[in-house]
Amino acid sequence: MQSIVRTVSGDIAPDTLGPIAFHEHLLFDIAPPGSGAGTPITMHNRWQADYLSNVNPANARQTDRNAAADELRAFAADGGTLLVDQSVIGLGRDPEGQRAVARATGVAVVAATGTYTAPYLSEAIKALSVAQLADLFTAEITEGMDGTDVRAGLIGEIGCSWPLEPAEHRALIAAAQAQRRTGAAVSVHPGRHPDACGQILDILEESGGDLSRTVLCHMDRTYPDGTGVLPLLERGANVEWDFFGIEQSHYWMGEVVLPTDLDRLHLIHDLARRGFGDRITISQDICTRTRMIGWGGHGYGHFLRNVPPLMRRLSMAPDLIDALLRRTPLRLLTLKEKSP
């Protein structure tokens, strides 16, 4: 068996990789279906658009390959070597575009199979059975996505609402089944209720999923003060803080006070001291234009440019910093393939 990371431009050896942005969106459309074109982003409205995140549909989609390539080049200049585009079915995924941008920049890109929350899915996708979804997710990893030969290297983010919609429940079971067949890690976007993560782990576990290769995203808004995260780690799952770069209290989708980058690091450091430093991923989940360099934002490289100095200010051990920036996402992306 050979260890590989499955990128959009082919399988690569894990030991060639440095820092990894594990949960981002590169070519995407997260505007709710039917929300129209929105107001173009200008220097005069970019701060307000950013503050309200995806409320302006024009901010919630980035489908331009040249703009994506510029952002990846800036990421590489900050030391980034691989970016995972977790844009799944429902989020405007563009496999050919992902491959073109990866080839133009030399930055490795991993694509994702899976489905987002029910409101984003077509009737045809919502009608699929568990078995059909499991076959689809598996085929997207072993053969290719959307009629191309561009293969996915991760399952998810699987989109979940609270309460869970039937199509989302089926997708979770199918994700666990596809994980058993392929060995790929599963990433889950949980519903916003504090009980959502536990229910998701129950479903994955009952379906034969491997919690040590499962990541629960968005701890930042699900457990803003960190209460509720430890039980998830104690069950063997990985957890993710992926709002790095969002340095504001206001949350555009609910009544929570968001943590800052330093708050996130305090919570992570505390859990690392309890022995969970290898079960945590960090990222920025960029899914709006105003968080990109080209629209005056922090870009994909923020967590490499500005976060390590904060980590050192908290006296985080170099080994923990390496786990957060490289080792843990690499473990999750590494697949075992039969040698040719």
Ligand SMILES: [Zn+2]
């Ligand atoms: Zn995301």
